[in-house]
Amino acid sequence: MKASGMARAITLLAGILGMAWTSVACAVPAYSRQTGQECAACHMGAYGPQLTPYGVRFKLGGYVDSDEQGGKLPLSAALIASFTHTAENQARAPTASTKVNDNAVIDQASLYVAGRLAANLGTFTQITYDGAERKAMLDMLDLRYASSLDLSGKELVLGLVLDNNPTLQDPFNSSPAWSFPYVQSSVAFEPGAATLINGGLEQRVLGLSGYLFWNKSLYVELGSYRSLSPAMQARLGLGREEDPGRLGSGTLYWRIAWTKDYKRHAFHVGAIGLNASLQPDRGQPARNDYRDVGLDAGYEYLGNRRHMVSVYASYIHERQTRGALLASGGAARLHGRVDEFKLALSYDLRETWDVTLARFDERGSRDAMLYGDGYTGGRPDTAGTIAQVDWTPWGKEGSWHEPWANLRLGLQYTRYDRFNGARRNYDGQGRNARDNDTWLLFLEAAL
DSSP: OOHHHHHHHHHHHHHHHHHHSSSSOOOOHHHHHSSSSSSSHHBBBGOOBBBOOHHHHHTTSSSOOSSOOOOOOOOOEEEEEEEEEEOOSSSSOOTSSOOSSOOOEEEEEEEEEEEEESSSSEEEEEEEEEETTTTTEEEEEEEEEEEEEEETTEEEEEEEEEEESSTTTSTTTSSGEEEEEEEEOOSSOOOOOOOOOTTTTTTEEEEEEEEEEEEEEEEEEEEEEEEOOHHHHHHOOOOOTTOOOOEOTTOOEEEEEEEEOSSSSSEEEEEEEEEEEEEEETTSOOOOOEEEEEEEEEEEEEEEESEHHHEEEEEEEEEEEEEHHHHHHHHSSSSEEEEEEEEEEEETTTTTTEEEEEEEEEOOOTTTTTTTTTTTTTTTTTTEEEEEEEESSSTTTTTTTTOOEEEEEEEEEEEEEBTTBSSOTTTTSOOOGGGGGGGEEEEEEOO
8 A cells, every 4th residue: 555545544544533423323431331231241350451252252243232222422531540660760761751760640541432333344443642751642543344144054254454553453362462461651661672563563554454253263364564654653643753664565464363262261272473574764775574473372261250260371483684774783683583472360359359470581682783782692681570460340230330430450560580681780880680670550440
């Protein structure tokens, strides 16, 4: 898709959303109001984003299931506020409006267009004000059309989805866009390396995928992405400074998964991939090539909803050919790799109290130029453990002001074993991995 075509697609989308804002259609509580179901029907722990089997089917069905009562707007609002404390002060304040430590911020104030727009057309679109950066932007875009048919007695769902972040459209909580931690500090430390599929193109691309969901078991998706122009990124509130560059025309995203719902418990196993070429300097032909392939799995024990357990795991391997980086002096080696591993185990009591323990491990091949200042040994290796406890008092059947309000209060602790290549003195200035250990107290609220 050429830049002009991309602009037309964005303009068309804006028109659709504009109609949704001004017309009476049907309704992250907006979905609850639309379906007549409590938030706990779709989400583990009554808040999300962990999807139950019903939530998976609702998403892949195009967000259009409804109680057919009418008179509902597909609108919701949400707020995430947090207080972040790190073991040692940062060398400099993370943003112009924050301090080197002990930061209380409004991480997000969001408006969602979420729900059915037409008979087979639905959306999950988020417009966000970032309180740390103090700017508003188009955050998440998932616009999909889905239809179902009977195939020899088995249901086949066919869909098209337009989105702005690879894996955002995925229904499983082991894919990068939806994996734990579901809330992260906007002012804490971030590891120096990640795979391209794990947020490297987030918000700055537009993709179109086709998918099928057969017999509530087999999920297959195939699609492609194109870059938004710097001008379009600026119009959407993203700014030009973090433009990743221009994607090549052969960008390919694919996903396959097998899932089964046994009512009291459910599981899925799958594979995912992204092949992309990226010109970081849009005026130069030199490019970097990325080949991402991942495996993932998840298990959910739902029981009678009094005691629930979920386990999600993923591994992603990325092969890099760094032609543009090598030409510009940004890398010493043409070829490299990045590997990411995540594992999260959660226990939920009465859809109200939730405890999660997670492990993450990111490793990359040695490159003294690419991983120079702030790294040890030319490696980006970062690993640690996250522990979180949270309380969700509403979102269940019969809870206060259901389905109009939901709330979650949580405390999260991140402990680093390694950071940017080492346990100790990783930056050459005496800073240790444990100095980045982070406490995060957060509140999520939605209407």
